[in-house]
Amino acid sequence: MEQAENGMRITIEGVRHIYKDDTVALDGIDLNIGTGLFGLLGPNGAGKSTLMRIITTLLPPTEGKVSVGGYDVVHNRREVRGLIGYLPQEFSAWRLHRVAEVLDTLAALSGLEEKSVRHKRVDEIIESVGLKDVADRKVKKLSGGMVRRLGVAQALVHEPKIMIVDEPTVGLDPEERINFRQLMTRLGQDRVILLSTHIVADLGSGCSDMALIDHGKVKFRGSPSELIKRAIGSVFEITIPRQDEARVTSDLEIVSREDRKNEVSIRAVSRDRNLPPGARPLENPNLEEAYVAFMVAQGKKLGASEKEVA
Ligand SMILES: Nc1ncnc2c1ncn2[C@@H]1O[C@H](COP(=O)(O)OP(=O)(O)OP(=O)(O)O)[C@@H](O)[C@H]1O
Numbered sequence: 001m002e003q004a005e006n007g008m009r010i011t012i013e014g015v016r017h018i019y020k021d022d023t024v025a026l027d028g029i030d031l032n033i034g035t036g037l038f039g040l041l042g043p044n045g046a047g048k049s050t051l052m053r054i055i056t057t058l059l060p061p062t063e064g065k066v067s068v069g070g071y072d073v074v075h076n077r078r079e080v081r082g083l084i085g086y087l088p089q090e091f092s093a094w095r096l097h098r099v100a101e102v103l104d105t106l107a108a109l110s111g112l113e114e115k116s117v118r119h120k121r122v123d124e125i126i127e128s129v130g131l132k133d134v135a136d137r138k139v140k141k142l143s144g145g146m147v148r149r150l151g152v153a154q155a156l157v158h159e160p161k162i163m164i165v166d167e168p169t170v171g172l173d174p175e176e177r178i179n180f181r182q183l184m185t186r187l188g189q190d191r192v193i194l195l196s197t198h199i200v201a202d203l204g205s206g207c208s209d210m211a212l213i214d215h216g217k218v219k220f221r222g223s224p225s226e227l228i229k230r231a232i233g234s235v236f237e238i239t240i241p242r243q244d245e246a247r248v249t250s251d252l253e254i255v256s257r258e259d260r261k262n263e264v265s266i267r268a269v270s271r272d273r274n275l276p277p278g279a280r281p282l283e284n285p286n287l288e289e290a291y292v293a294f295m296v297a298q299g300k301k302l303g304a305s306e307k308e309v310a
């Protein structure tokens, strides 16, 4: 997709972050992020939220330098905040207020004093995130997906050039997740969007650039298709009688499985690189399978949460 370049970038150089209890959350991060939807992938505890809090000026890095649109996150906090819209991982809104009221109040706080201008702006945002039908509904009566879209709407109030969204799809049902992916792809056409997730499928086809982080380090940087290319040959499919499943799969990292009559069909990655007899390597692994293959190649055993699928 051809993307408009608005000159906005996030530049991260040599960033380390050590929390007060000596936890090393970030251990030397270098990243350069431009216009479009950028996916920040990584398992629980990888350091995604810490990095996002540093970029949004909420947390100063222990070491290193981050600049947003040319402004330093430590020395130019106000300018950086003006450029960024942020949807935190633990977003919630005043539950007893109505959707339009929440946004109108935030728009007023962001400096839109003229009522007619503000109302127009709020209407546009509500329309753009697809909340028009529920604009008069109280927040407590919204679905999980709607609350997340309200979270995006609040981050858009001051028309930021850059959006930081932290795990926006957790807890959404499959349909809400598809809607959310489409919204992010659309917003990414003329903005920098940094989106973190540990649900790989949620990056979707609108994401052309990504980083995979683990234990506070960048383990992969490139396009999703490059990650997929690397996985060709190591992800395979195998169909086995159900009674053999435990034995055959003991050395496999299973990505998905499908029950047939007396058999089970499995898509997996081998931990010791030996393919079991009858395994058919996949020519077109998906991004999630590529992520699992990459992590297995790093010697990592994945938990269930890393392999959640749509
Ligand atoms: N306030 C804190 N004090 C001490 N350690 C922290 C704090 N916040 C996070 N950590 C630790 O820093 C590391 C990185 O945490 P972070 O929240 O950035 O990871 P994450 O990738 O966002 O994980 P998740 O997918 O679970 O949201 C973890 O080891 C975490 O336990």
Ligand SMILES: [Mg+2]
Pocket (backbone or CB within 6 Å): 048, 049, 050, 089, 166, 167
């Ligand atoms: Mg997090």
